[in-house]
Amino acid sequence: MSRRMSETASIKSFDSIPTMADVEATLGCVDMNQRYELYSGRLISFAEVGHPCGHPVFCFLGLGCMRYYSIILEDLAFKHSLRIYCIDRPGVGMSQPADPE
Numbered sequence: 001m002s003r004r005m006s007e008t009a010s011i012k013s014f015d016s017i018p019t020m021a022d023v024e025a026t027l028g029c030v031d032m033n034q035r036y037e038l039y040s041g042r043l044i045s046f047a048e049v050g051h052p053c054g055h056p057v058f059c060f061l062g063l064g065c066m067r068y069y070s071i072i073l074e075d076l077a078f079k080h081s082l083r084i085y086c087i088d089r090p091g092v093g094m095s096q097p098a099d100p101e
Helices: 003-008 020-027 067-079
Strands: 034-037 043-050 055-060 082-087
Touching: 020 067, 043 067, 055 067, 067 082
Parallel strands: 055 082
Antiparallel strands: 034 043, 043 082
């Protein structure tokens, strides 16, 4: 269970299974649903996990993955003082699709 999930769970144990409310609270938080406007005006979405002052690491996901997969990297990021940014590909998640040109 990730650090964020254990904070929202009523039982703070690695053996406990998070409830659907815990999962919804985790995936609905601000750090997991950020957007950035590119110079072209297109919006991309990303998640930010890990140590607040950690070294930045950018993770570009592929094969249909989206920013929510970053939750599995959160404990590792805290352990190694990293700040991980998982960016959705164009047309995936809340990112706007790219023009064909």
